[in-house]
Each structure stands twice: as structure tokens, then as C-alpha cells.
Amino acid sequence: MRAVRLHQTGGPEHLKVEELPDPQPPPGGAVVRIEAAALNHRDVFIRQGLYPKIQLPCILGADGAGTVESVGTGADPSWVGRKVVILPFDSWGDDPRIPGKDFLIRGMPRPGTFAEKIALPLDRLAPMPEHLSFPEAAALPLGGLTAYRALVTRGEVKKGDHVLVTGIGGGVATIAMLLAKALGAQVSVTSGSAEKLVRAKSMGAIATVSYKEKGWEKELANQAGRPPEVIIDSAGGPDFNALVLAVAPAGRIVIYGATRGPAEKLELPRLFFKQIDIRGTTMGSDAEFYEMLKLVAREKVKPLVDRVLPLSRYAEADQLMEKGDQMGKIVVDCRK
CATH class of the missing domain: 3.90.180.10 (Medium-chain alcohol dehydrogenases, catalytic domain)
Incomplete structure (x- = not known):
């Protein structure tokens, strides 16, 4: 072979x-x-x-x-x-x-x-x-399972939730957007690429913003009509505080990567005054893999x-x- x-x-x-x-x-x-x-x-x-x-x-x-x-x-x-x-x-x-x-x-x-x-x-x-x-x-397999665990097991996404997927374009982020929609959530995205934002809009994103723009979290809430209850992020990095600003009170930030490095100068008072959960996640178990496949088959996710x-x-x-x-x-x- x-x-x-x-x-x-x-x-x-x-x-x-x-x-x-x-x-x-x-x-x-x-x-x-x-x-x-x-x-x-x-x-x-x-x-x-x-x-x-x-x-x-x-x-x-x-x-x-x-x-x-x-x-x-x-x-x-x-x-x-x-x-x-x-x-x-x-x-x-x-x-x-x-x-x-x-x-x-x-x-x-x-x-x-x-x-x-x-x-x-x-x-x-x-x-x-x-x-x-x-x-x-x-x-x-890998992207779908990672996204499913981030959304369902760790993010506890339910029908009607507003979910923000950061860095749209990569395999996990794109399948996370599709699975979130299959779960009945509304989905917004960020990207540094205008072309990818246009593509995400055509796929059903209710709000699309560039994370390179200062104050993007306000623009996202304006476009969507409300802040996200759940954020799915793989970047971390020096701008992590923007996610703390963006998420709704009592919301959840789920992290499956740190491609931009460590979060710097995290504003802890915002975390506890807004009652925010930050949750880490990785791939997932056999059981989660089979549940992910069931969702994909039932909702015809591609x-x-x-x-x-x-x-x-x-x-x-x-x-x-x-x-x-x-x-x-x-x-x-x-x-x-």
C-alpha cells in the first residue's frame, strides 16, 4: 500500500x-x-x-x-x-x-x-x-467530536441560544457553526478575513465581525440583537478579555485551543460580577462520538x-x- x-x-x-x-x-x-x-x-x-x-x-x-x-x-x-x-x-x-x-x-x-x-x-x-x-x-471525526463536546457537554447549548464561534474558517470552527445550527442555536462568528465572514453569512450566521476591529464585541451584539450565551474559542491570546466583554451575563466561554498564546491581564472582576464560566475542553469520548454522528445523520449536517x-x-x-x-x-x- x-x-x-x-x-x-x-x-x-x-x-x-x-x-x-x-x-x-x-x-x-x-x-x-x-x-x-x-x-x-x-x-x-x-x-x-x-x-x-x-x-x-x-x-x-x-x-x-x-x-x-x-x-x-x-x-x-x-x-x-x-x-x-x-x-x-x-x-x-x-x-x-x-x-x-x-x-x-x-x-x-x-x-x-x-x-x-x-x-x-x-x-x-x-x-x-x-x-x-x-x-x-x-x-x-476529530473536528466534529471536538466541536460537539465543546457545544453540548461543556457549553450546554440548547435550542434558541446565541452561540459565538471565533476564528471561523478552520475545521473545528466551521463544523461547530454547523452543529450549533443543527442544535437549534443562532450562530455568530468572528474572523480576520472578510472573505470568510461573507462565506459564514451565506451559511446562516446572524452576525459576522472582524476580531481585528476595536470594540468588535459591541458590533456583534448590535448585529445579533443580543450578546452570546456561549462562546466557542480556540485562540486565547492577548485579546481574550474581549470574549469576557462579549459574552452575556452568566454565559459560558468554552476553550479548545490557545493558538494565539496565553490570555494576558485577564480582568477577573468582570468574570465574577458577570457570573461567567470559563471551561476547557478537548476532543471527546466514544459515547460523544456516537452522539455527534446521530446529530449529523438526523439533521443531515455536511x-x-x-x-x-x-x-x-x-x-x-x-x-x-x-x-x-x-x-x-x-x-x-x-x-x-
Whole structure:
């Protein structure tokens, strides 16, 4: 089979498409012929050497969708031929609140999805929603699960809530917008890109503002008619206080990343006088993954795919991901 392997950290020239032996199905498991796989920032961070405990060489990729090709001894043979989505992690653990010590995201150290085939236990496979194409399904797992947990488990979003998703454009932010709408919420967005704001408006955002503009939180409330009860944020950074200003009294700020660094000079009095909750979140559990899939299937949610490139051009996809101009997920076709 062909696979993308990283042999040393640094530039994209270290990403090689190689011929490797086909994986064999483990006892009770299966081999999946991967049709499509999607990039995450994690893949770029590993290539750059910015991720802890990197083990090389490795096959990157946490997200993928495909068809079960074969099963191992003791596995139900009816799985063969099924279209599946791959769970992007192993071993969440027994506590639904936090990941356990054995939790691992797929794609380093264990083999990832940027390959023509992958061998996995059956409990790492889920039926693919019927309304999705393979690229759309591949765009769903890590981002969809992260967004679902942020919105539902940690954000407690309910029908009629006003939800602000910051930094629209990335995979988690775009699926968070779509899932929030599927939950019956009204959604506003911020971005530094006028083009992305226009796109978000066309997708149903009730308010769109540039976070580069001073006092954007007032403009957002003016456009939407009220401040957001819930904010979903991945940036943090020196302007984090703007979120404290923007959120409604007794609101919730849910953080799943810190791409702009630490929050500086946090105005603590505003937190307690406004009764604001700040909650951290990561990916999610098996149970949350299946609940996310149910929501996607029921409401016919389609993840936004920015573009699809062949596996043979993976290094180009990596560079596009690093540049960060995409609106939605960058996907590779593992058949090409």
C-alpha cells in the first residue's frame, strides 16, 4: 500500500509517499480501505517538531473514512463492504469527564489515516452517515467530536441560544457553526478575513465581525440583537478579555485551543460580577462520538470541505494547512 510517512521533523520535504506492506486484520478487528482522509493542525505541528514525544517514522492522520476490506479471526464477517468513519483516537478511558492516561490520538505514534489501508479494532469504526460523501465523512471525526463536546457537554447549548464561534474558517470552527445550527442555536462568528465572514453569512450566521476591529464585541451584539450565551474559542491570546466583554451575563466561554498564546491581564472582576464560566475542553469520548454522528445523520449536517487533493500531493496539502487560508477541511483522496 501507499502511505505518507514522516522520517524527521522540519519542512514538508520530509513527508514521503512510500510503498509499505499491506496491514493485516488483527483478531477481532478489520482492515479498512481508506477512501479519504483529512488534515488537522496536529499533523502540521508533528511535522514541524512542535508536538511532545514524537516517535518517527510515523504515518500521520487522525481523520478518515473508507470501506471495510477484510476482518480478522473472531470478527463479524458482515462488516466486510461496510462504509465506515474511523474514530480519531484510542482509549478515552472510564471517566467521561476527562481522557485517561492511555488516551492517544491516531496518527503518531500509532499508524494514521494518510494511507491506502489501516488495520483497527472494530470498536474504532462507526457506520458512515448515508448522506455524506467519503471526503465529507473524512472531514468529520476529530473536528466534529471536538466541536460537539465543546457545544453540548461543556457549553450546554440548547435550542434558541446565541452561540459565538471565533476564528471561523478552520475545521473545528466551521463544523461547530454547523452543529450549533443543527442544535437549534443562532450562530455568530468572528474572523480576520472578510472573505470568510461573507462565506459564514451565506451559511446562516446572524452576525459576522472582524476580531481585528476595536470594540468588535459591541458590533456583534448590535448585529445579533443580543450578546452570546456561549462562546466557542480556540485562540486565547492577548485579546481574550474581549470574549469576557462579549459574552452575556452568566454565559459560558468554552476553550479548545490557545493558538494565539496565553490570555494576558485577564480582568477577573468582570468574570465574577458577570457570573461567567470559563471551561476547557478537548476532543471527546466514544459515547460523544456516537452522539455527534446521530446529530449529523438526523439533521443531515455536511462538513465543509475546502478542497480535495490526491494522496500523492500530500506535502502540498500540508503546506496549505500551515498557511491557514482554508474555509473548512483540507482532504486527501487516498485512492489517487
